[in-house]
Structure formats: structure tokens, C-alpha cells
Amino acid sequence: MTLPQVPFDDRGLAYGDGVFETVLLRQGKPVLWPYHLARLTRGCRRLGIPVPGQQALDAAWQEKPQAPLEVLKLIVTRGSGGRGYALPDAPLPRLLIRRTPFVPAVKRWQEGVTVRQCRLQLGHQPLLAGIKHLNRLENVLARREWHSSEIAEGLLGDTHDQLVEATSMNVFWQQQGHIYTPRLDKCGVAGTLRDALIEKGEVHEATLPMTALPTLERLWVANSVQGVWPVTALVDQANARLKSWSLEAVDDFQLAAHRLLGYVAQ
Known part of the structure; x- marks a missing residue:
């Protein structure tokens, strides 16, 4: 899975307005997943970004494994909208996902x-x-x-x-x-x-x-x-x-x- 094109007005691109997680996948299953979900949720709430639904987050790792070990990267931005630093009235968060094979050092x-x-x-x-x-x-x-x-x-x-x-x-x-x-x-x-x-x-x-x-x-x-x-x-x-x-x-x-x-x- 690769990252889609990010719109020019995405607030994560423009301002760093978002959070991310880098997750180890072992045989396609996320390691320390509850801790990653907790930090992602904590970060979204701290920034006032709606937390992505559990189904969307779980779908990020439920594809067939590409390798015994992979790295799953999740990026959640506030999405687009708002004028300057002002927030959009009804933010629509954008969830970006990428997973790549991994070999530890x-x-x-x-x-x-x-x-x-x-x-x-x-x-x-x-x-x-x-x-x-x-x-x-x-x-x-x-x-x-x-x-x-x-x-x-x-x-x-x-x-x-x-x-x-x-x-x-x-x-x-x-x-x-x-x-x-x-x-x-x-x-x-x-x-x-x-x-x-x-x-x-x-x-x-x-x-x-x-x-x-x-x-x-x-x-x-x-x-x-x-x-x-x-x-x-x-x-x-x-x-x-x-x-x-x-x-x-x-x-x-x-x-x-x-x-x-x-x-x-x-």
C-alpha cells in the first residue's frame, strides 16, 4: 500500500498539523498495537483532530503480509480547509497508510x-x-x-x-x-x-x-x-x-x- 497524492492544501503538509505512528508488523500483525492506538488517540485529542474510526485503523494492517517483518506507517492530518492557521469549522481528517518490508539491524x-x-x-x-x-x-x-x-x-x-x-x-x-x-x-x-x-x-x-x-x-x-x-x-x-x-x-x-x-x- 502506498501513500496517495496529498492535496496542496492539506494541513499536515502545510503546518505539520497531524500525528503519525510507525508500527512493527510481525507476520502481518501489529506489535504493541494497543500502545500505538493509545498514543495516536492521545495525539489527535491533544490537537483537536477527530480520531479515525477503529475499523479504518485496523484495516491498515489486515492485508496479506509482504514479508515476515514490515513497518506500517500511519499519518493522520487534520485534512484540508481553514484560512491560514485558523481551523476548518468541520475538519475531515485524512488517514494515509504505507507498509514496507523491514529487516532489523x-x-x-x-x-x-x-x-x-x-x-x-x-x-x-x-x-x-x-x-x-x-x-x-x-x-x-x-x-x-x-x-x-x-x-x-x-x-x-x-x-x-x-x-x-x-x-x-x-x-x-x-x-x-x-x-x-x-x-x-x-x-x-x-x-x-x-x-x-x-x-x-x-x-x-x-x-x-x-x-x-x-x-x-x-x-x-x-x-x-x-x-x-x-x-x-x-x-x-x-x-x-x-x-x-x-x-x-x-x-x-x-x-x-x-x-x-x-x-x-x-
Whole structure:
């Protein structure tokens, strides 16, 4: 299934006025589907966009699978209409769907990754915090900061220099044997894997200054499609190494997360 032509006056195209979900399909079935539906609903309600019907959302993944693993992308925009930023009187949301075959980066599960600290700092906007809205320009600008294939992700702090997320993943760390992830009440995207791990008591929310990153016992980046990548090296904005971590023989946090995603330990 491919994206249809988007009209010139679509508000998602013009203003980022909408939300999206990126869902892992395993044998055609959506993984963590209740969490994706909950975030999509939360985002639509936060923006005042009518939530698409359950039948339309379920139909997005009920076609014959193209591959054992696929990625389903759902985009909901407010549709067309309204003058300038003013909203249409009776919005007709537009639901766009695409699904593509997917192969996870297993090598990154096994060998870990290098991440860098980004220069860009995320601004605070509590009304948008946690939801996966279409205006991702901060993440786009942050991803422009490096071109080396040796760097897998960039870590983003906010304007108070507190750790928030990676450019397209959530961040997790170990301190005194416990696993934490940043609070996302001011900015950032609350990932569905993150939500599931918090609900199951595997992870707790906390704050962490960017300057404290080299003091951590362990560090990971993760999302509901790629799974968990252990961080083995942290570099600064000039690519100077700040910290190295060794891989553990058994990564209990990765195993717990991968069980939720159906990934077999490699």
C-alpha cells in the first residue's frame, strides 16, 4: 500500500498539523498495537483532530503480509480547509497508510553503537510533549549534525541541558542497578516500547543532566521497530570520545524489551 497524492492544501503538509505512528508488523500483525492506538488517540485529542474510526485503523494492517517483518506507517492530518492557521469549522481528517518490508539491524543489537551529543537543544512545549506530531523539524536539524555511518544516533537535551531523547529513539540508562528513562512532560516523544516497559515496571522515569552521561553504568537507545541498541561509545559534538562501555554477556534490559517486540535473542 502506498501513500496517495496529498492535496496542496492539506494541513499536515502545510503546518505539520497531524500525528503519525510507525508500527512493527510481525507476520502481518501489529506489535504493541494497543500502545500505538493509545498514543495516536492521545495525539489527535491533544490537537483537536477527530480520531479515525477503529475499523479504518485496523484495516491498515489486515492485508496479506509482504514479508515476515514490515513497518506500517500511519499519518493522520487534520485534512484540508481553514484560512491560514485558523481551523476548518468541520475538519475531515485524512488517514494515509504505507507498509514496507523491514529487516532489523541485528549487528547493532550484538555489537552496540556509538552515539553523539547534539548541539541542538529541544524547546519546551508541554502541550505537544509526548505525542508524535508531524512537526519534527528539531529532529531533522539535529540529524543534520553528523554524516559518519559510525555514529548511530544523536542524543538531545532540552534548553535546560536535561537529557530528553535521541533523534528517532528513546534513551535508557542504568544507575545503581536500576533502569531509567527521561521524563517527557515538557518535550520529546513517548515511545510505545518505552510506555510498555514503564507499565511493566522494567523502567522508571527520572531527570538526568547531559553532563552526567559519562558517569552512567550503562546506556541504551531503543524504539518499537529497531529494538534496543546498547551504547558502547559516547562522543561529543567534535567527535571526541567521552565514555566507553563494554557489552555484557547477558543484557537483561535488551532481553526484556525484545520479548515485548518478539525479537529472538541473537
